[in-house]
Structures are given as C-alpha cells and as structure tokens.
Amino acid sequence: MALDRVAQAVVDAMSAQFPDLGGQVTDAPTARAMLDAVERPPAPDVALRAVEDRKVDVAGATPVPVRVYWPDRDGPLPAIVFFHGGGFVLSSVDGHDAFARKLAAGTDAIVVSVDYRLAPEHRYPAAVEDAMTAVTWVIENAEKLGIDATRVAVAGDSAGGNLAAVACLIGRDRSLPPLAAQVLIYPVLDARQGSESYRSNATGYFLTAAHMRWFWEQYLDGADPDHPHVSPVRQVDLSSLPPAIVVVGEHDVLADDGRSYAALLSEAGVSVELFDYPGMFHGFFGLVEQLPTAKQANDDVFFALEQLFSTATAVSQGDSA
Numbered sequence: 001m002a003l004d005r006v007a008q009a010v011v012d013a014m015s016a017q018f019p020d021l022g023g024q025v026t027d028a029p030t031a032r033a034m035l036d037a038v039e040r041p042p043a044p045d046v047a048l049r050a051v052e053d054r055k056v057d058v059a060g061a062t063p064v065p066v067r068v069y070w071p072d073r074d075g076p077l078p079a080i081v082f083f084h085g086g087g088f089v090l091s092s093v094d095g096h097d098a099f100a101r102k103l104a105a106g107t108d109a110i111v112v113s114v115d116y117r118l119a120p121e122h123r124y125p126a127a128v129e130d131a132m133t134a135v136t137w138v139i140e141n142a143e144k145l146g147i148d149a150t151r152v153a154v155a156g157d158s159a160g161g162n163l164a165a166v167a168c169l170i171g172r173d174r175s176l177p178p179l180a181a182q183v184l185i186y187p188v189l190d191a192r193q194g195s196e197s198y199r200s201n202a203t204g205y206f207l208t209a210a211h212m213r214w215f216w217e218q219y220l221d222g223a224d225p226d227h228p229h230v231s232p233v234r235q236v237d238l239s240s241l242p243p244a245i246v247v248v249g250e251h252d253v254l255a256d257d258g259r260s261y262a263a264l265l266s267e268a269g270v271s272v273e274l275f276d277y278p279g280m281f282h283g284f285f286g287l288v289e290q291l292p293t294a295k296q297a298n299d300d301v302f303f304a305l306e307q308l309f310s311t312a313t314a315v316s317q318g319d320s321a
Contacts, residue, residue: 001278010290011281014206022214028089028120044098046105047072061133065115067093069104078109078151078309081135085158087215088119088127099286106302110147112138120218128229131163132170139177151309153181161187165232168241179242180312181305185285186247186254190233191216191225195256205251207282212253233261238268245273245304249280273304
C-alpha cells in the first residue's frame with residue numbers, strides 16, 4: 001500500500017528536518033544540534049497529577065535520570081518503564097516528553113521515562129545497563145511511587161523497543177519479578193540488517209537503511225551483533241517472557257525486525273499481539289494529530305496494554321487467594 005497524500009507530506013517534512021546521518025553528517029553532536037534546533041510542539045493538554053525529574057540510584061550501578069509521570073488517578077496504579085527511540089544516539093526524555101504524557105494519560109499508568117546514556121560517548125552495553133537500573137528501581141520502589149508491583153510493563157519505540165525487549169530477557173534470566181507486558185513500537189531487534197524490509201524500504205520513507213547502518217556503528221563499536229542483548233531475534237530461548245505488543249509499519253526498514261520477533265515469541269509460547277499498519281512508516285505512532293492511522297494505533301495499543309494489566313491483576317489476586 002503506497003503512502004497516501006497526507007502521509008507522504010508528513011514523511012517529506014520529517015525527512016527535510018532530519019540529519020543526513022552517515023552522509024553529510026557523520027558525528028553525533030552535530031546531529032543532535034540539528035535536531036535540537038527543530039521547534040518541538042507544546043506539551044499536550046492531558047490530565048496528569050504530577051511530573052517529576054528524579055535521579056535513579058541503585059547500588060552498584062551508574063545513577064540514571066528519569067522523568068516520572070503520574071496520571072490523575074488514585075493508586076496503586078500500573079507502571080510503564082519507557083525507553084525513547086533515537087538509534088541509541090539521539091533524543092532524550094525531553095524529546096519524547098509529549099509522547100510520555102499521552103502514554104500516561106491514555107493508559108492510566110505511571111510512566112517512568114528513562115534518560116539512558118547515548119552512543120557513541122557511551123556504547124553498548126551502557127544503555128542496557130541503564131535500562132536494567134531503571135527497571136530494578138521501579139520494582140524496588142513500587143510502593144513509594146504508588147505503583148502496583150504486579151503491573152509493571154516496559155515499552156519503547158525504535159531503539160527503545162530494543163531496550164525494552166532486552167530488559168525482559170535479562171529480567172527473566174536474573175529471576176526478577178515478572179513483568180506484565182512488553183510494548184515494542186517499531187523496534188530495532190537485528191543488528192545484521194539483512195531482512196527484506198531493509199531492502200524494500202531502504203529509502204523514501206524517512207528512516208533509511210543508511211541511517212540504521214550509522215546508528216549501529218555508533219552503538220556497537222566491535223560488540224558482537226549476534227549477542228541476544230544486541231539482537232534479541234538471535235536469542236535461542238524466548239520462553240517465559242512477558243506478553244508482547246508489537247507495532248510495525250509497512251514502509252519501515254525495521255518492519256521485519258518486529259514481525260520476526262513477534263513470530264519467534266509466539267513459537268516460544270509467549271502471548272503476542274502484532275499490529276501491522278499498512279501505508280505507515282517509521283515514527284508514525286506519535287503523530288496522532290496528523291494521521292488518523294496513528295490515532296487508531298494509539299487506541300489499539302493502549303487498549304491491548306490495559307487488557308494485559310487487567311490480566312496481571314487477575315493472576316495476582318488468584319495467586320493470593
């Protein structure tokens with residue numbers, strides 16, 4: 001399905017503002033400065049009780065900045081530990097502030113948005129370490145934060161989807177308390193970059209195959225691309241992981257990353273809901289004001305996540321009965 005007129009205009013506008021990564025722009029500071037110069041939309045007018053910046057400090061780990069969003073609801077509430085996208089190199093909690101606010105209001109969940117360390121200044125596994133620090137902190141401080149510890153999910157878009165998936169793998173292997181869900185929005189999951197969607201969507205749809213090569217070069221710096229904490233699709237054992245919600249767009253180089261991982265999770269016995277949107281591109285999920293499909297995708301994901309939170313509550317009450 002080709003891009004419709006509105007989607008094409010959005011892609012053209014986004015592409016015009018985005019750095020030519022790996023081409024005319026080869027260093028991260030320049031890319032960040034170019035994106036910082038782009039005017040951000042104002043914070044959405046959604047009902048939140050409080051928003052607070054904190055410094056997460058877990059014994060033996062590097063302190064990690066987070067921003068916590070409390071919806072205007074009485075607790076204890078479910079929580080979403082959110083990891084922003086940006087190829088492990090770009091963006092921040094500020095860059096994804098608008099989406100985090102919508103996520104908290106749309107799911108009635110406390111959102112903890114993680115300002116993990118970025119490459120190339122801090123290469124793999126720094127971001128993974130920060131992700132696990134944040135997840136551990138949320139679990140350990142659930143009561144203080146007004147969180148129901150049985151209803152903690154992880155979520156992320158693009159590179160953040162990678163960190164969310166990896167956090168589930170590490171949490172399982174470390175026998176951390178089980179997470180209620182993993183929400184992977186057009187996730188980066190395969191450093192080999194050899195899928196059909198990398199070829200068919202290599203150019204023309206905002207995120208390009210060349211951009212992804214540059215991002216992986218900044219992040220890995222010689223690390224094994226097949227390690228499951230780099231490429232979760234390479235994990236041999238995907239059993240006993242949290243239920244997954246996976247979002248992909250037809251015209252995204254990363255579409256097959258999400259599709260393949262969803263299939264592998266399902267084969268391993270993990271509950272998976274795959275939302276595959278025709279005519280959509282990388283980054284569409286946050287564009288609810290411009291694209292009706294994005295609004296529908298938000299509604300689909302928020303509803304699916306609320307259902308998983310409800311299931312986690314029922315299971316927890318059954319265990320305590």
